[in-house]
Amino acid sequence: MTFDHRITMGHLLRHIPPNSMIGVDVATLDVAQDFLLAHLHAAGMFDLVVFKGGTALRKLFAGTAGRFSTDIDLAIATPDEDRRTVADLVAETIDDASAGPFRYRVENRRGRWLIHVDTDLANVAIPLKLDVGPPCWLAPDVRSFVPVPIHDRFDFALPDLPTMSLEENLAEKVARLNRVAAARDASDLVWAATTTPFSGTDRNVVRRLAVLKIWVDVNGLNGHWHPTSSTAAFDPSLWLRTGREWDDESIGLLAHPPPPIEVLESDMVRLWKDLANLTVDEAVFAAANEKDRSAVIAAIFSLPSAAVSADELWRVQ
Numbered sequence: 001m002t003f004d005h006r007i008t009m010g011h012l013l014r015h016i017p018p019n020s021m022i023g024v025d026v027a028t029l030d031v032a033q034d035f036l037l038a039h040l041h042a043a044g045m046f047d048l049v050v051f052k053g054g055t056a057l058r059k060l061f062a063g064t065a066g067r068f069s070t071d072i073d074l075a076i077a078t079p080d081e082d083r084r085t086v087a088d089l090v091a092e093t094i095d096d097a098s099a100g101p102f103r104y105r106v107e108n109r110r111g112r113w114l115i116h117v118d119t120d121l122a123n124v125a126i127p128l129k130l131d132v133g134p135p136c137w138l139a140p141d142v143r144s145f146v147p148v149p150i151h152d153r154f155d156f157a158l159p160d161l162p163t164m165s166l167e168e169n170l171a172e173k174v175a176r177l178n179r180v181a182a183a184r185d186a187s188d189l190v191w192a193a194t195t196t197p198f199s200g201t202d203r204n205v206v207r208r209l210a211v212l213k214i215w216v217d218v219n220g221l222n223g224h225w226h227p228t229s230s231t232a233a234f235d236p237s238l239w240l241r242t243g244r245e246w247d248d249e250s251i252g253l254l255a256h257p258p259p260p261i262e263v264l265e266s267d268m269v270r271l272w273k274d275l276a277n278l279t280v281d282e283a284v285f286a287a288a289n290e291k292d293r294s295a296v297i298a299a300i301f302s303l304p305s306a307a308v309s310a311d312e313l314w315r316v317q
Helices: 009-014 024-042 053-065 083-094 149-153 166-177 183-194 203-219 261-271 280-286 290-301 310-314
Strands: 049-052 071-076 102-109 112-119 128-133 141-143 161-163
Touching: 009 024, 009 149, 024 053, 024 071, 024 083, 024 102, 024 112, 024 128, 049 053, 049 166, 053 071, 053 161, 053 166, 053 183, 071 083, 083 102, 083 112, 083 128, 166 183, 166 203, 183 261, 203 280, 203 290, 280 290
Parallel strands: 049 161, 071 128
Antiparallel strands: 049 071, 102 112, 112 128, 141 161
């Protein structure tokens, strides 16, 4: 497949929001991601993986209203796939590839894949981070790219991509915020809670998924989900509070307008306070006790639109 285009430096500069701290390098990476995702789709990689994370939110849900992200987060499509094998295959498909005005080179640094982008249009020093995670718990959605003005300069059609459901994507952000106060995750949660139609997302499903994912972060689950360091049981009174030490991760370079951390924190706590309304069994799961493994597995495969079975969750211990 060819990826013809009519992009100039002027178009990249116009891709930067007015009066933004975002530089042309970040704007260029954002466009390079579109070409890279189209390349992976043309190569058949989305038969093996599902799109997820902050970049998926921007590309397929939020458009220009979403924050910029320098991550390419994927999930293996089925529990039968081996994450490392799939990650290596995706990396091989990217390495030395060209798509439109962009050239891609992959580096494995301490077990993590980095994607370096080169183009004659701009100087790009920031690498993209590639991660391939465990399979989705809920059936993925197939979504189209949200149109943005620079897409008018693409002489090819961007593909529809299988993506993690919004409920599960937000639940993963809640679970990560239970480990580390990352401003990017708080920003995504605030965006979802304040943007129609996404503000109507079923909070009960998000909360239940988050509690179960936090249990798995603590205890692990079969060969795909390993216990995560620096995690703890979910205590809403500690999680939904102000005054945390936030890792802003240069949020001002990725979001427009960049929110003051104290405002972002206050908005997130206010908008997501219903995460504290645990059901009886969710309160049990929130304690993250290993003895509740059977009940947790039953709860996962009983989720609406569950994409994994109890047998798959028990398969490898």
